[in-house]
Amino acid sequence: MKTEQFQYVIELYKTGSISKAAKKFYMSRPNLSNSIRSIEDELGFDILERGVNGVRFTEKGLAFVRHCMSIVKELDEIHTLASKDARLQFGVVNPNYPPVERAFIRLCRAVEEGGELSRYKLSMFQEYQYEGMALLNQRKADLAITVSTDLRAPSLAREMEERGLEYRKLYDLPCNVNLAREHPLAQDPDFSLQKLRDYPFVDYGIRSDRVYTYSRIPNVRFVNLEKVIQVDSGHIRSHVVAGTDAYSVGVALPPDLNDQMGIHSVPIPNFTMEMGVIRRAGETESEMEGRFMALLREEMGFLRGDDPG
Numbered sequence: 001m002k003t004e005q006f007q008y009v010i011e012l013y014k015t016g017s018i019s020k021a022a023k024k025f026y027m028s029r030p031n032l033s034n035s036i037r038s039i040e041d042e043l044g045f046d047i048l049e050r051g052v053n054g055v056r057f058t059e060k061g062l063a064f065v066r067h068c069m070s071i072v073k074e075l076d077e078i079h080t081l082a083s084k085d086a087r088l089q090f091g092v093v094n095p096n097y098p099p100v101e102r103a104f105i106r107l108c109r110a111v112e113e114g115g116e117l118s119r120y121k122l123s124m125f126q127e128y129q130y131e132g133m134a135l136l137n138q139r140k141a142d143l144a145i146t147v148s149t150d151l152r153a154p155s156l157a158r159e160m161e162e163r164g165l166e167y168r169k170l171y172d173l174p175c176n177v178n179l180a181r182e183h184p185l186a187q188d189p190d191f192s193l194q195k196l197r198d199y200p201f202v203d204y205g206i207r208s209d210r211v212y213t214y215s216r217i218p219n220v221r222f223v224n225l226e227k228v229i230q231v232d233s234g235h236i237r238s239h240v241v242a243g244t245d246a247y248s249v250g251v252a253l254p255p256d257l258n259d260q261m262g263i264h265s266v267p268i269p270n271f272t273m274e275m276g277v278i279r280r281a282g283e284t285e286s287e288m289e290g291r292f293m294a295l296l297r298e299e300m301g302f303l304r305g306d307d308p309g
Helices: 003-015 018-024 029-043 059-083 098-113 129-137 154-163 193-198 210-216 234-243 255-261 287-304
Strands: 048-051 054-057 088-094 120-126 143-148 165-180 201-204 228-231 248-251 263-280
Touching: 003 018, 003 029, 003 059, 018 029, 054 059, 088 098, 088 129, 088 287, 098 120, 098 287, 120 129, 129 143, 129 154, 129 165, 129 263, 143 165, 143 287, 154 165, 165 234, 165 287, 201 234, 201 248, 228 234, 234 248, 234 255, 234 263, 248 263, 255 263
Parallel strands: 088 120, 088 143, 201 228
Antiparallel strands: 048 054, 143 263, 165 248, 165 263
């Protein structure tokens, strides 16, 4: 019998509902029911009475619940003993946004300079929001930073609620067209977004069809979908833009970063994306989370016109 099966039984006892217990573990109701059946097969007796009004524990089932609670408690105490010498973990999901990467690098440097590397294991994952939520549930990450146009979508809100996660908005990010400084349109006094249709559009994404989302966003209908260069890295995208007459669309970056890459940015009127953070609901902010978020606020100071130095 596996440890998680003891936890299934305890949660079923607490909620009195297979559906509620299944939701707790992000399982389907049939899968949890099958797991309980396998426990009963292994024990050789029923722990539940099943009827039209739901389930209730048998007398032997209640005794088994008490044993499950004792076993889980003992295992928790064993894990506590082991964790006293374990490194504390802190993970961040980054949607390939450079200020998030910069904040994480600064955190790593501060931990190293403070002689804290023996205490902390720091991790960064480059993923989109749904993959980020999975990492939060797996406790591999503590924060998932997101940048998107659909963070208020009802389907996303339901997903977060079902996963026991919460969302907090951080910033509205202006969106720009990014060109090389030497691009023919960079210094065009009569520049218009429609002129970009004559040039290749560079996008990156894990899914090859991601670019076609742009056809559904009115603010960027100037993108010519017959002239697309697809790459799988934001860094590669920046280099392609800086070295060709292609262009990209993206959220605002710190001016010093654009200067380093030789990028000229043109604001897109009335087009922003929302930046926010997803975390496990109800958890107290850890010291490392607070330190990271403070560094991220500093990195985002360019939105307020703060001096990056």
